[in-house]
Amino acid sequence: MTAPIETTGSAAGAQPEAVLAGAKRSQIEGRSLYQIAWLRFRRDRVAVAGGIVVILLVLLAALAKPIESVFGLDPNAFHQDLVDPSLLAPKGSWGGMSWEHPLGVDPQYGRDILARIIEGSWVSLLVATGATVLSVVLGTVLGVVAGFYGGWVDSVISRMMDTFLAFPLLLFAISISASLQDGAFGFSGLPLRIGVLIFVIGFFNWPYMGRIVRAQTLSLREREFVEAARSLGARGPFILFRELLPNLVAPILVYSTLLIPTNILFEAALSFLGVGIAPPQASWGGMLTSATGLYQADPQYMIVPGLAIFVTVLAFNLLGDGLRDALDPRSK
Amino acid sequence: MTNPGPPEALLTVEGLVKHFPITKGVLRRQVGAVQAVDGLTFDVRTGETLGVVGESGCGKSTMGRLITRLLEPTAGRIEFEGRDITHLGVSGMRPMRRDVQMIFQDPYSSLNPRHTVGTIVGAPFRLQGIAPEGGVKKEVQGLLELVGLSPEHYNRYPHEFSGGQRQRIGIARALALKPKLVVADEPVSALDVSIQAQVVNLLDDLQDELGLTYVIIAHDLSVIRHVSDRIAVMYLGKLVELTDRTSLYTAPAHPYTKALLSAVPVPDPRRRTQRKRILLNGDVPSPISPPSGCRFRTRCWKSAEVCSEQEPPLLELRTGHQVACHFPE
Numbered sequence: 001m002t003a004p005i006e007t008t009g010s011a012a013g014a015q016p017e018a019v020l021a022g023a024k025r026s027q028i029e030g031r032s033l034y035q036i037a038w039l040r041f042r043r044d045r046v047a048v049a050g051g052i053v054v055i056l057l058v059l060l061a062a063l064a065k066p067i068e069s070v071f072g073l074d075p076n077a078f079h080q081d082l083v084d085p086s087l088l089a090p091k092g093s094w095g096g097m098s099w100e101h102p103l104g105v106d107p108q109y110g111r112d113i114l115a116r117i118i119e120g121s122w123v124s125l126l127v128a129t130g131a132t133v134l135s136v137v138l139g140t141v142l143g144v145v146a147g148f149y150g151g152w153v154d155s156v157i158s159r160m161m162d163t164f165l166a167f168p169l170l171l172f173a174i175s176i177s178a179s180l181q182d183g184a185f186g187f188s189g190l191p192l193r194i195g196v197l198i199f200v201i202g203f204f205n206w207p208y209m210g211r212i213v214r215a216q217t218l219s220l221r222e223r224e225f226v227e228a229a230r231s232l233g234a235r236g237p238f239i240l241f242r243e244l245l246p247n248l249v250a251p252i253l254v255y256s257t258l259l260i261p262t263n264i265l266f267e268a269a270l271s272f273l274g275v276g277i278a279p280p281q282a283s284w285g286g287m288l289t290s291a292t293g294l295y296q297a298d299p300q301y302m303i304v305p306g307l308a309i310f311v312t313v314l315a316f317n318l319l320g321d322g323l324r325d326a327l328d329p330r331s332k
Numbered sequence: 333m334t335n336p337g338p339p340e341a342l343l344t345v346e347g348l349v350k351h352f353p354i355t356k357g358v359l360r361r362q363v364g365a366v367q368a369v370d371g372l373t374f375d376v377r378t379g380e381t382l383g384v385v386g387e388s389g390c391g392k393s394t395m396g397r398l399i400t401r402l403l404e405p406t407a408g409r410i411e412f413e414g415r416d417i418t419h420l421g422v423s424g425m426r427p428m429r430r431d432v433q434m435i436f437q438d439p440y441s442s443l444n445p446r447h448t449v450g451t452i453v454g455a456p457f458r459l460q461g462i463a464p465e466g467g468v469k470k471e472v473q474g475l476l477e478l479v480g481l482s483p484e485h486y487n488r489y490p491h492e493f494s495g496g497q498r499q500r501i502g503i504a505r506a507l508a509l510k511p512k513l514v515v516a517d518e519p520v521s522a523l524d525v526s527i528q529a530q531v532v533n534l535l536d537d538l539q540d541e542l543g544l545t546y547v548i549i550a551h552d553l554s555v556i557r558h559v560s561d562r563i564a565v566m567y568l569g570k571l572v573e574l575t576d577r578t579s580l581y582t583a584p585a586h587p588y589t590k591a592l593l594s595a596v597p598v599p600d601p602r603r604r605t606q607r608k609r610i611l612l613n614g615d616v617p618s619p620i621s622p623p624s625g626c627r628f629r630t631r632c633w634k635s636a637e638v639c640s641e642q643e644p645p646l647l648e649l650r651t652g653h654q655v656a657c658h659f660p661e
């Protein structure tokens with residue numbers, strides 16, 4: 001990305017002093033780094049497109065239930081008359097596409113694929129967002145503490161992060177899911193499944209966030225503005241919350257946006273392996289699982305959820321990359 | 333003016349030592365120490381400017397951070413206005429912070445990029461719980477004017493300013509609480525040469541206006557030669573010469589000072605031939621294992637046997653002229 005806005009600083013640097021006195025009087029309000037980043041972001045078409053898709057997806061997920069009821073979509077209604085049981089494929093061409101079922105129906109029970117995609121979107125985004133929030137909170141708190149306090153605190157937290165990263169996450173997820181009976185912690189069924197997924201993915205992903213935040217904190221801590229605050233009598237909490245955290249928001253935001261697609265893939269993978277969201281609840285990963293045995297007779301059943309995952313992950317990644325370029329043009 | 337008598341000391345430093353431990357392994361076993369500052373004794377007199385000069389890495393910044401108590405001394409004693417502040421904690425130092433302020437070296441890292449100029453220069457009032465008459469904003473705008481910026485810069489962010497302007501913002505912040513002592517750590521070395529003089533002159537003007545006492549750190553003599561009343565020369569964590577500006581320039585007694593002086597460009601071309609440039613050979617030795625005896629002996633052309641055996645103490649050669657050398661000029 002080019003960053004012509006940066007010229008404010010360097011142009012003023014080239015001409016000594018006094019430049020600001022008369023020339024730029026008209027513009028009294030300063031532009032914060034966020035405002036500049038926003039201007040930069042707006043000019044990045046790809047990132048803006050990614051952002052728009054992300055917004056649409058979030059709206060779709062948040063409004064999934066109302067949309068289903070308004071359009072009379074039922075993700076779990078069987079339409080056995082639409083499938084050919086001998087072929088295990090929908091009747092008609094293109095996976096049974098019709099006006100009532102624009103994306104076709106599933107080859108086993110004739111359920112509407114569009115409804116199941118919409119239903120899967122909120123599961124997918126809820127798990128991915130929840131897990132991201134969990135790892136961002138854990139990673140930020142522990143990363144800041146490790147980087148800021150250093151010494152043995154840092155040693156302990158850093159070792160802990162290494163341990164977590166060495167942990168076989170997938171095996172752990174499978175065993176937790178397998179050992180959980182239908183009710184635990186006062187939850188059961190879908191809420192329990194979602195809770196477990198958020199916990200497993202978020203709890204074991206935080207060290208990535210933690211490492212990034214720790215490294216950023218370590219470098220910020222050495223900046224002279226921290227010493228300046230201390231030379232004015234500032235205590236630890238002031239330095240942490242007023243001086244360091246405002247500088248950590250941007251990297252945390254960027255990394256969170258990039259973590260969401262990873263977690264979407266993770267959720268899909270776990271559901272695909274049968275340890276995530278359990279049927280009959282629709283989920284993108286679960287749809288892929290049931291499509292695996294049937295893709296020769298009905299490839300569309302596999303392509304649609306695959307595309308949903310692909311588009312979602314791509315949109316979040318484009319948005320995240322754009323945010324990173326906008327917030328820190330030197331990062332590339 | 334009548335006879336001034338002995339000038340009053342604002343800050344007294346005695347035998348100041350700072351060793352940074354070098355640790356190894358998970359158990360953080362200490363395997364050595366960076367002897368960044370190793371026994372400094374000097375005072376800073378009310379109203380004066382003490383210049384501290386020495387090559388990079390010789391412990392100047394560490395000294396500055398010790399006397400502003402951003403670092404905890406390993407040994408020695410620091411007194412401010414007769415009060416022992418050597419081991420005061422964060423809370424104990426808090427009220428003192430109003431009187432002792434610091435100007436930092438790097439104008440790009442000394443201002444928080446996420447804060448406006450108003451927040452940055454207003455921070456001293458907030459942190460010290462002081463409500464100036466007419467409000468913080470008015471006071472900050474007054475300070476901005478004082479350092480040659482426009483009050484309208486209040487809502488701007490640091491990245492919108494040049495290096496010299498940023499350093500002015502840092503100066504405004506340091507002066508906000510009307511401190512008595514200001515320690516400026518290489519305040520202009522990160523700036524364009526064309527701007528350096530402006531900032532040094534600003535510091536000089538403000539000193540008269542506000543009755544400040546300065547400790548100005550620099551890595552060569554060119555910057556501080558005009559503004560310092562006395563100059564302390566440091567080498568590898570030690571003071572090698574401390575005297576008033578005139579005698580330092582006219583009668584430098586330590587070989588290291590002579591070498592430093594010879595590196596300063598002489599403005600008058602007729603005098604240029606008189607002073608031969610002394611090129612020091614070799615690098616500054618490591619402060620982890622400094623040379624025995626005189627620390628300068630590895631690069632000194634006058635070095636003799638005694639120099640490696642005995643450390644030369646800082647002694648008064650003439651009135652007010654202290655030198656640490658076995659063979660002073």
Ligand SMILES: Nc1ncnc2c1ncn2[C@@H]1O[C@H](COP(=O)(O)OP(=O)(O)O)[C@@H](O)[C@H]1O
Binds near residue numbers: 367619
């Ligand atoms: N926090 C620290 N930890 C370890 N060593 C340090 C630290 N600060 C400074 N030093 C070392 O102390 C020596 C003096 O550094 P400094 O005071 O910054 O020198 P100067 O300001 O004269 O360039 C250098 O060798 C430096 O590496």
Ligand code: SF4
Binds near residue numbers: 633634635639
């Ligand atoms: S004591 Fe010896 S080595 Fe050190 S400066 Fe003097 S003459 Fe040189």
Ligand SMILES: [Mg+2]
Binds near residue numbers: 389392518
């Ligand atoms: Mg320094």
